[in-house]
Amino acid sequence: MAEVRALVLTGFGLNCDWETAHILTLAGARAERGHLNQLICGAKTLRDYHIFVIGGGFSWADDHGAGVILAMRLKHRLRDEILTFVENGGLVLGICNGFQVLVNTGLLPGFEPGRLSRQVALIDNDCGRFRDQWVHCVFEASSPCVFTRGLTAMDLPVRHGEGKFFAEPGILDRLERNRQVVVRYAFADGRPAGGAFPENPNGSLHDIAGICDATGRIFGLMPHPEAFHHWTNHPDWTWEKERYRRAGLPFPEEGAGLRLFRNAVDYVREQGAR
Secondary structure (H helix, E strand, O other): OOOOEEEEEEEOOEOOHHHHHHHHHHOOOEEEEEEHHHHHHOOOOHHHOOEEEEOOEOHHHHOOOOOHHHHHHHHHHOHHHHHHHHHOOOEEEEEOHHHHHHHHHOOOOOOOOOOOOOOOEEEOOOOOOOEEEEEEEEEOOOOOOHHHOOOOEEEEEEEEOOOEEEOOHHHHHHHHHOOOEEEEEEOOOOOEOOOOOOOOOOOOHHHEEEEEOOOOOEEEEOOOHHHOOEHHHOOOHHHHHHHHHHHOOOOOOEOOOHHHHHHHHHHHHHHOOO
16 A cells, blocks of 8 residues: 655644644554745655645734735745645645635635636634634535545534635636535534524635635645544534434544545545655
């Protein structure tokens, strides 16, 4: 079985790298944490990996806007390396602050591959404050996103102050038309949140919680799948435990977020890990 290698970015305020590396390991990858400066100086290079993850946190304390400074560092110091990585079939995942970074670089929505132009934004939550809560997410079956193949819905935590997905009407229409909207905020029964708070925790247009590029290999989302790596991460796990006990069913052990990372690892193997 081919080894799938994943690099999780660290440094300058990113703070979800350990959890992200852990869940990638659970999913079957050989995960490493790498500081931004290691990439810039060449101590590590993306060509040695199949999956590149920019996780959550507060890079540069979100100064000048969430993810802006890190995005500029990547865009101006590692542009060619990142674009080559993507062209060669690599997977890129941005979670929360990482999603903000991907839209600020222009890697998402990536309407024109190779052209890093910002076309969407993640701005201040409509509620005017930081939100730390669990949300119900539904996945678009028609999306080309390789990370979400076979997924329909799951609960995931959010923790952000700038998570409102915003774009001009023409860009939103193009995202919908291209099936690049991957995940949306929803009510517990799966109905679209329709902007209702707190189901939609930030006021995102079209209830958008995550998008991908046209290839489905670059994916960004505000909820944190790495924070649901074990079923006891969920706030209702004790209730769920009793429900399973009464039904005579075994406890699931795994958290739902693991499925997203396992999809990525499986995809790399299917393509033939180099």
